[in-house]
Structure formats: structure tokens, C-alpha cells
Amino acid sequence: MNDAEFELITSPLSQSIEVAGHTFDVQIYNSEKPGLWILEVVNPNGSSFVWDEHFPSEQHALDAFWACMREEGVGELLDDTTTTPPANLARH
Numbered sequence: 001m002n003d004a005e006f007e008l009i010t011s012p013l014s015q016s017i018e019v020a021g022h023t024f025d026v027q028i029y030n031s032e033k034p035g036l037w038i039l040e041v042v043n044p045n046g047s048s049f050v051w052d053e054h055f056p057s058e059q060h061a062l063d064a065f066w067a068c069m070r071e072e073g074v075g076e077l078l079d080d081t082t083t084t085p086p087a088n089l090a091r092h
Helices: 058-072
Strands: 015-019 022-030 037-042 048-051 088-090
Touching: 022 058, 037 058
Parallel strands: none
Antiparallel strands: 015 022, 022 037, 037 048, 048 088
């Protein structure tokens, strides 16, 4: 299968989530590796954060978002000037 034939599968757990008055677009989709899921969070300013880790299930990916909110708080995903994204994230 080449890149043109690859089709992403978006999880029904993808959703907009409001935390502390800020809405985050939480996208969970299947990677090129069957059974592994990617977590991407877009903040209200349009900055995208993608977890480096792939998850064994859609629920694990959503749980990682909530763990980030508990451990790092919303500030880490709101700060568009930071050069170092929160742990396990790649900024896009």
C-alpha cells in the first residue's frame, strides 16, 4: 500500500473538550501500524501537539490527554511560545 492509498481511521472518541474555560480539539486516529492509535491535541490558538507515543487503544489515547491535563495543566498546551512541549509530545 502506498501513501496515496493509506486511509486514516478517526476514532469516535475524538472530540472537543473544554478544560478550565479553554476548548481543545482532541483527535485520535489510527496510525499506519494496525492497532496503534495517535493522539493529537489542537489548542484554541490552532497549535497542534502530537504525542510521540502510539497507544494500544483509543481509550488509552484519551486517557493520556486527561493525564496530561492532571499532571501538566492546561498552561502547557496553551503556551504557543514554549520551545519545549510537554513530556512525550511533539509540537507541529
